Amino acid sequence: MTNGKLIIAAALVCLANTGFAQTEAPVTVKSEPGKVTVSDTVKTTSTVVGVEPETRTVWLKDPKGKVVQVVVGEEARNFDQIKVGDMVKAEYSQALTVSLQKGGAPLTANETQTLDRAPAGAKPAGSASREVTIMANVTAVNHQSGVVTLKGPQGNSVDVIVQDPEQLKRIKKGDQMKAVYTEAVAISVEPVAGK
Incomplete structure (x- = not known):
């Protein structure tokens, strides 16, 4: 597993399983003819209540205790820069944009990753x-059920349900769908106010 995937997986575990107070913006959906984007962001804040340097263990407390x-x-x-009382902030964002393309482009699946961490001597932080990005062919469209069948670059087929009847009207067999999925996590440690 690459470092980027490892960090994102770790952030997801922290955000989803710790039960820490989370502020969630509602899922945002933006739609225009032939294109839809769905996105959301989760933020958490906790306080460092204990640090054990020998085992690199930190105890974090959420606003609910x-x-x-x-x-x-x-x-x-x-x-070594982490101190009791510091605030740990994490933000996880994800978005999926699907757009209708008229056929002809090669089927592809590409992935890019970035990883950044705090410079030496600074408070720990990273992102x-x-x-x-995936380009797939539309191999079937069922206008009654709203099911669109896509064939991806590795030959696998997937059925997706298009709930918007206006979007469904635009999709034809032989078209292509381009899907772009992005996710990002940023974690920072901020010192206690006044220190």
Whole structure:
């Protein structure tokens, strides 16, 4: 597993399983003829209530008082900068854009990743992002059920349901669908106010 995938997976585990107070913006849907984008962001904030340098363990407390123990990997720089009272902020965003294309482009699947971490001596922080772009052929359209069958670059077929009747009217067998999925996570440690 690449570092970017590992960091994103770790962030998802932290955000989803710790039960920390989360502020969620509602899922945003933007639609225009032949294109739709769905996106959302989750943010969390917690306070460092304990640090054990020997084991690189940090205890974090959410605003509701729940405490969780996190072991910080060696790849995270500046562990020694983390102090009791520091605030840990995390933000996870994801978006999916699907657009209708008229046929002719090669079927593709591409992925790019970025990874960034704090410079030496600074408070620990980092971010990771990933973008996956897939071009698939429309092999069937059922206008009664709303099911569109797509064939991807590796030959696999997937049925998707198009709920918007106006969008469904535009889709024809032989068209192509381009899907772009992006996700990003940013984590930062901020010092206690006044320190």
